[in-house]
Amino acid sequence: MILPTNLAQSDNILQKAERPLLMSHMAPDGDAIGSLLSLGHVMRALGKQVRMACQDPLPQRFDYLPGFHDVVRGAPAGPFDLLVSLDCSDTERMGTVFTALDDLPPILNIDHHVTNLQFGAVNLVDVEAVSTTHVLYHLINHIGVRIDPGIAACLLTGLVTDTRGFRTFNVTPEVLLIAVELMRAGASLAMITQNGLDRRSPETLRLWGVGFARLKVGDGLVWSSIPLAAQQHPNGDDSTSGLTNTLIGVEGALMAALFVERKDGRVEVGLRAIPGFDVAQIALSLGGGGHTLASGCLVPGPFESAQARVVALLKEELARQREEP
Template identity: 30%
Template sequence: MNKSTNHQMDEAIKLILQYNNIFIASHINPDGDNIGSMLAISLALRKINKNVSVLKSDVLPEDFMFLPGSHDIQEYKEELGPIDIFIVVDCSDEDRLGNNKALLSNAKKVINIDHHISNTMFGDLNIVDPKSAATGELIYKLIKKMGISLDIDIGSNLYTAISTDTGKFSYESVTSRTHRIIAELIDIGVDFNTINLNLYENMSIEKTKLFIQSLSTLKFYEGNSIVTLKITKEMLKHAGAKMEDAEGIISFIRKIESVEVACVLKEIEMNNIKISLRSKRDVDVALIAQSFDGGGHIRAAGCSINSNIEEAEKEIVGKIREVVR
């Protein structure tokens, strides 16, 4: 974290100490870093008697409901009182707040805490550090700097935030600091074994069925360097699964040794195909996604194509081929 980010954090602490009614929200399509970060900071601020409301921007995946504090996440309503401070975590831009975007203008002050390089700095204060492997690392630092003692509940949320956003401490973004934070969380007694069972050993039968069915659509191109997989509405129906159950399949097919680009096509509607792209070493998939008005990072990006799933596959593979060749 550089000097100016450090300064922003100091200013944020002053604001937090000054005001009482604090609201916390994060992005739609919630993930572990988003939920863990919101809950960790909310539990910490309650320890210094702040009046904290954690807002729901989207449906919460069942998988994270084991987290301490998760049942306090609620829809915004006026009775919650005035918004002194609105803390937005893990959210690269205002639109990703969903309906809660509208609350930004009601807040006296907005504190934006994030690790995405694409963050638009929409806050009055912006604690944005792309060198943090997870927003959870920034929340850890904020809590420590405020002198609030970590406890098992806060620690369990931080562990979840960091583990899920780093592929179990394996992504490029991990630093030695990441491991030292985790060491400290283990020392205070965080039950990471139970957390890991909840996070990673909890695949529903429906998700398993969808996984097995979808693997039958695996197709290879360009000497097995490109792989595609399709998930249709018919498959979801057959497996009793939801589209969110497709999560994780792309990481699995990217593991195939010859694969440089993995592509999953999801049939949202007949002529609305959502495409996820992952690369391993060389290809910038954000560039590919951009040519279909999508976006993302070098190794993970996405876009949509408005045609049927077979046609969409042809189009996207055509584009990937140009780059892989």
């Protein structure tokens, strides 16, 4: 639930800024990119000198979005008078683009993760929103900038990708009505679904093949792993999140985990749960965050022992949550 005062405060801090910097999280997904680009267009419409930055390259399948090539990697040269954090539950999610900033301007924190640490000078966080672009839809209407076809495509991309095509349990009639509005404003649902959800590189499918071959099942937990040696382009994209979504669909799965070994020796853990179970708190306790049914964290290696440790934790947590009324 967004409080009107938070909307007014966010509107105000955006209107006052002259040189805002917009940032989203590492390994950007459709919501991260849709949020960056939609607010970027709005700030430009307001006459601001806006810059957009992300630590990792944007996946190519989002190249249909206007402004796709305007997002820079690494921290752009300042000074900036406002930092807008989009779709990040904590500042660490922004990665090196955040840590490389010389002067830290006030932060406007716009997000929808249940584990959000409220780190902004102004926090516009709605944990019931299906995506950060869902929050932005309300904010943009509050600001009063017209949603043109380009902004509509960016906003709808966040809705579609974070709900995997309006299939998640948090999708309400209100969310579908917003999608209708965005289609009326000129966004193509079919094109966004095809690119944002279905389009994958052959390398990604081969990577999934490795994950499927290493699938393990036990005590309601389904997990798999992708060692560094199996990756052609390690780190920095969201290509394995779709695989994690598939794992929770395995018959009998109550929780699912995917372990991906990184170049720096750490291990990326993607977590999913079925409704009635919660993986957000365990992700938070391991230094990550996310949503009740979908979250993640980055844990120290080595690869095999990290898996053993997290699988044991998950099985323990699963048994505990099964006991709950």
